[in-house]
Amino acid sequence: MNTAVKELRVSTGISGLDKMLKGGLIPGRSYVLCGTAGSGRTTLGVQFLQQGVKQGELALLVAIDEPPAEIRENGRFLGWDVGKIRILDVHPTAKAYSKKVSMVEVAAQRSVGSLREARDDARTDAMKLASPDLSVQSLQLMLRQEFLEMRYSRVVIDSLTTLKRLSGDQDMGTGIVSLLRFLSESNVTCLVITDVPDPTAVEPEIFVSRGEIRLHRLMTGTKMERCITIEKMRGSSHDTVPRPVTIAKEGLQVAAGKKVPKTALTMLQNVPGSLR
Ligand SMILES: Nc1ncnc2c1ncn2[C@@H]1O[C@H](COP(=O)(O)OP(=O)(O)OP(=O)(O)O)[C@@H](O)[C@H]1O
Numbered sequence: 493m494n495t496a497v498k499e500l501r502v503s504t505g506i507s508g509l510d511k512m513l514k515g516g517l518i519p520g521r522s523y524v525l526c527g528t529a530g531s532g533r534t535t536l537g538v539q540f541l542q543q544g545v546k547q548g549e550l551a552l553l554v555a556i557d558e559p560p561a562e563i564r565e566n567g568r569f570l571g572w573d574v575g576k577i578r579i580l581d582v583h584p585t586a587k588a589y590s591k592k593v594s595m596v597e598v599a600a601q602r603s604v605g606s607l608r609e610a611r612d613d614a615r616t617d618a619m620k621l622a623s624p625d626l627s628v629q630s631l632q633l634m635l636r637q638e639f640l641e642m643r644y645s646r647v648v649i650d651s652l653t654t655l656k657r658l659s660g661d662q663d664m665g666t667g668i669v670s671l672l673r674f675l676s677e678s679n680v681t682c683l684v685i686t687d688v689p690d691p692t693a694v695e696p697e698i699f700v701s702r703g704e705i706r707l708h709r710l711m712t713g714t715k716m717e718r719c720i721t722i723e724k725m726r727g728s729s730h731d732t733v734p735r736p737v738t739i740a741k742e743g744l745q746v747a748a749g750k751k752v753p754k755t756a757l758t759m760l761q762n763v764p765g766s767l768r
Pocket residue numbers: 527528529530531532533534535536557569570739740741
């Protein structure tokens with residue numbers, strides 16, 4: 493890889509994955525990071541944001557699945573100081589119950605005026621407990637507000653699947669296309685975490701995203717094998733071979749030069765929609 497090309501890529505913070513991506517992600521685009529439960533998506537997402545922080549960038553985690561305190565604690569267990577990653581807690585219960593304005597941790601850096609507004613919002617939301625108003629559209633509005641105040645380079649949404657479940661949107665497809673378009677116009681490199689897409693369903697994020705990285709957790713006999721595949725990467729060549737993944741105290745690592753064990757490969761080939 494020559495230096496000019498390398499400079500145009502965004503490092504994921506995982507050297508083996510950067511190798512698979514021929515240098516990293518193309519900046520300013522949104523990618524789907526999907527996988528089964530416990531496959532390492534949040535870990536990879538946090539590592540991607542940490543890498544940005546290390547490079548002096550602003551990095552934002554949109555927390556829908558897990559509360560910020562837990563994400564920070566998990567980071568500490570892995571020996572990372574994730575204090576510089578900004579976390580936007582958009583879970584509807586966080587909004588509804590928040591008396592401390594904990595729904596937007598980043599609000600701590602805002603003006604007193606907007607803090608007061610945030611408190612008022614929380615009160616209004618408490619009245620709307622029966623139908624929390626978190627939706628793809630409201631997330632886009634929150635991000636628009638956030639981006640007016642901060643110049644983020646990296647964003648992780650964890651997870652779009654939970655957002656879809658919580659949202660009462662009728663026309664989800666339009667909302668998702670609009671959100672991904674907004675992210676791309678905002679020039680942030682974004683990982684959108686999802687569950688493994690149903691191969692028989694039309695998942696708009698898969699069609700609209702610029703790439704798809706998939707984490708797999710496979711039980712082979714009594715052993716659990718982890719691996720990663722690049723399913724799609726617009727505008728770039730990439731590794732088409734599944735590569736072994738480990739999660740240990742250093743975080744998630746990809747063995748870019750190695751092959752996954754035969755038993756795991758056979759299982760992978762039998763997963764609908766995988767290695768297509
Ligand atoms: N310090 C560690 N050492 C070894 N393995 C770890 C460590 N921390 C986490 N793990 C492994 O990583 C898994 C969790 O990864 P992570 O939360 O990133 O996955 P996920 O795909 O986001 O899962 P979820 O479905 O819960 O959202 C754990 O279940 C565990 O197997």
